[in-house]
Amino acid sequence: MARATLDTDGIDQFAERLHGEVLTPDSPGYDEVRAVWNGTVDRHPALVVRPTGVADVQAALAFARETDLPVSTRGGGHNVSGSAVCDDGLVIDCSAMDAxxxxxxxxxxxxxxxxxxxxxxxxxxxxxxxxxxxxxxxxxxxxxxxxxxxxxxxxxxxxxxxxxxxxxxxxxxxxxxxxxxxxxxxxxxxxxxxxxxxxxxxxxxxxxxxVGPEVATLLVFYPADDLRAVLRGYREFVAHSPDEVSTLTFAGTLPDEELFSGETLDREKITVMGAHAGDVDAGREALAPLRELADPLADLSGSMPYVEFQRLLDADYPDGMRYYWTSLYLDGLPDAAIDRVEHWARVAPSPLSTVDVWELGGAIADVEPEGSAFPAREAPFLLGIEANWEAPDADEANVQWARDCMADLREFSDGSVYLNFPGFFEDHDETMACTFGDAYERLAALRDEYDPTGLLHANGAVPSPEAARTDGGA
Ligand SMILES: Cc1cc2nc3c(=O)[nH]c(=O)nc-3n(C[C@H](O)[C@H](O)[C@H](O)COP(=O)(O)OP(=O)(O)OC[C@H]3O[C@@H](n4cnc5c(N)ncnc54)[C@H](O)[C@@H]3O)c2cc1C
Structure with a gap:
């Protein structure tokens, strides 16, 4: 598609139609607004627009149509693939709309x-x-x-x-x-x-x-040597736990200095974390079995304000570090899968990386599968593979570790992935067709209906032709 040349007058006239900001590569602050959470992503949009409401969004989309610029949309800029920003296109950065x-x-x-x-x-x-x-x-x-x-x-x-x-x-x-x-x-x-x-x-x-203000919370660290016993006990617990309880586990090193007021627990471990959505005393009781899966290294369970619990992991994922997160919905958590989780957590090239098991089910499974596009209503677990590292020269090793881990555990899954932990959207069509099954065609038809020219570069379940051409792996 031939693109109209962007001239300064045209951009100025466009900016005058808006209440929000427009930034070009020459604007102060351009590098800050094009940066996303994942430091491996380095894209250079032609324009970044920061709308203040519907009218600005309409003007931005009109300008993109007139100039044939592809559009990416940015919410919090946290998708690991960096899909919030695109090279040479127009980014609609929604961050000023924060009411x-x-x-x-x-x-x-x-x-x-x-x-x-x-x-x-x-x-x-x-x-x-x-x-x-x-x-x-x-x-x-x-x-x-x-x-x-x-x-x-x-x-x-x-x-x-x-x-x-x-x-x-x-x-x-x-x-x-x-x-x-x-x-x-x-x-x-x-x-x-x-x-x-x-x-x-x-x-x-x-x-x-x-909910809250205080909720019963679980945060227990077990030694890595007990990983198998812990995950087996966890599997038994979640099979019968009440729906108020939602939990996950992280296998890895995870430096948690701030959680221990200076005392470090910087060693391999398996962490079990979760919360109870109801009464605090009932919650403590319901979560108690997960505190006894082995001899803990430390147990910070108890209760705390809901908002505080929501923030507890924030510092572990700093902006601008390097990340590659992928996933698999698991059919179950047999002993053989637990063995693989243990293996991949142990051989991770970065001490910051983890292999996570998220409990699903409960209210997620109560929604009729046809009621929404979300694909995995029946899956009991989500495997999250988080490669987190610092040095740019370690990109290849860390991305490869996550991909190898995923390939190795695929036999415990139908191969579907969580759209929000998508890697870099490599093998996009194949992975998404597998993930969404019959719903994939319906999503593609919906996309064709609302975006027939592929203006949105967004990487949802069905990519635009533009996105499919320009996005790749590491
Ligand atoms: C540190 C961290 C923790 C996370 N924890 C969880 C978790 O606990 N549970 C979970 O489910 N996921 C989690 N995720 C994954 C998260 O759901 C995805 O990264 C998600 O895409 C982030 O949303 P965002 O708005 O920040 O994304 P962005 O990167 O801003 O956008 C990603 C995509 O979302 C779409 N989008 C964004 N804004 C709009 C809009 N206004 N209109 C239309 N489309 C839009 C676009 O397709 C865009 O490409 C986590 C991610 C990180 C980095």
Whole structure:
């Protein structure tokens, strides 16, 4: 597709139509706004637009159509693939749209698409409410919700996308639309778990639930030598645990100095973490068996304010470090799979990397599979493979470790991956077709309907032709 040349006058006229900022490669601050959480991503957009609302988003999409610029949309900039930014295109950076308004009587929250989970938790907790987010508060609400959203409340109240009542968006043709069960239901279906490929979301409305302010929490560190016993005990526990409990495990080294007030626990270990969504005493009781899976190195379980628990892992994932995260939905956690988790955690080239097992089920499995695009309602576990490292010259070894780990554990899975832990979207079509199954064709049709020219460079379940051409692996 031939692109119109971007001239300074044209950009100036465009900027005058907006209330938000426009940054070009010559603008002060350009390097800060093109940077995303993952330091391996180094893309140079032609323009970054920071809309203040629907009108600016409409103007930005109109400008992109006029100039044939591909568009990527940025929520919190935390997708490991860096899909929030694109080379030579127009980035719609939603971060200036960061309002949250809670309706305590209706138990709903209206949330703009540039917010992080910290913004949402802060406001909802003022009313003793919460909606399911992720387990790190700095992550963007938009990308996490559109891809599913797996957090500390998932087994009690479902995924983030399961709690959506409405999604407000501007589709590539410039139309403002509201998607809900009643309005544009097909679009609503696709936006719940199928990614951000159908338009630029400006706001979400979520259902909220009474949570906190204090919740029972679990944080136990066991020695790596006990990894097999711990994961076997964990597997038995989650098979019968109440839905209020949501837990995950991390196998790796994980330096946790800040958790121990100066005392370091910088050695190989398996961490079991989780929360109970209900009454604190009932929660402590329900979580107690997970504190006795072996002799702990340390046990920081107890209770704490929900917002504090939501922030507990934030410091472990600093902006600008190097990351490659991929995943597999597991059919189960047999002993042979546990052995492989132990092996890959032990041979990780970086001490910061982990192999994680997330419990699924509960309220996630209660949603009818056809009710949303999210693909893995039946999966009991999600395997998260997190390569986290510092040195640029170690990129290849770390990415390869994660890919090898994934390949080795594929026999315990049907090969489907979590859209929000997608690696660098390599083998995109094949992986996503496998992940979404019958829903893949429906998602592709939806994308063709709302974005027939492939304006959005976004990397959801179905890529645009532009994205498929330009995105690659490390
Ligand atoms: C430290 C860390 C912790 C995480 N923890 C969890 C977790 O606990 N649970 C979980 O489920 N996931 C988790 N994730 C994964 C997370 O869900 C994804 O990285 C997600 O994409 C982040 O959302 P974002 O808005 O920050 O993404 P961005 O990188 O800004 O955007 C990613 C994609 O989302 C889409 N998108 C973003 N904004 C919009 C919009 N306004 N309109 C339309 N499409 C849009 C676009 O396709 C874009 O390419 C974590 C990630 C990190 C880095």
């Amino acid at each position: 949250v308004r809670v309706d305590p009587a209706a138990r709903t929250a209206w949330v703009q698409s540039g917010t992080t989970w910290a913004d949402v938790d802060h406001e909802t907790q003022a009313f003793g409410l919460a909606t399911p987010g992720g387990v790190v508060s700095k992550t963007g609400v938009a990308g996490l919700t559109l891809g599913g959203g797996i957090g500390h409340l998932r087994c009690a109240y479902g995924l983030s996308c399961d709690n959506l009542r409405t999604v407000e968006l501007v589709t590539p043709d410039g139309e403002y639309r509201v998607a809900s069960r009643e309005s544009n239901p097909d679009l609503f279906w696709g936006l719940r778990g199928g990614g951000g490929n159908f338009g630029v979301v400006t706001a979400f409305e979520f259902d909220c639930h009474p």
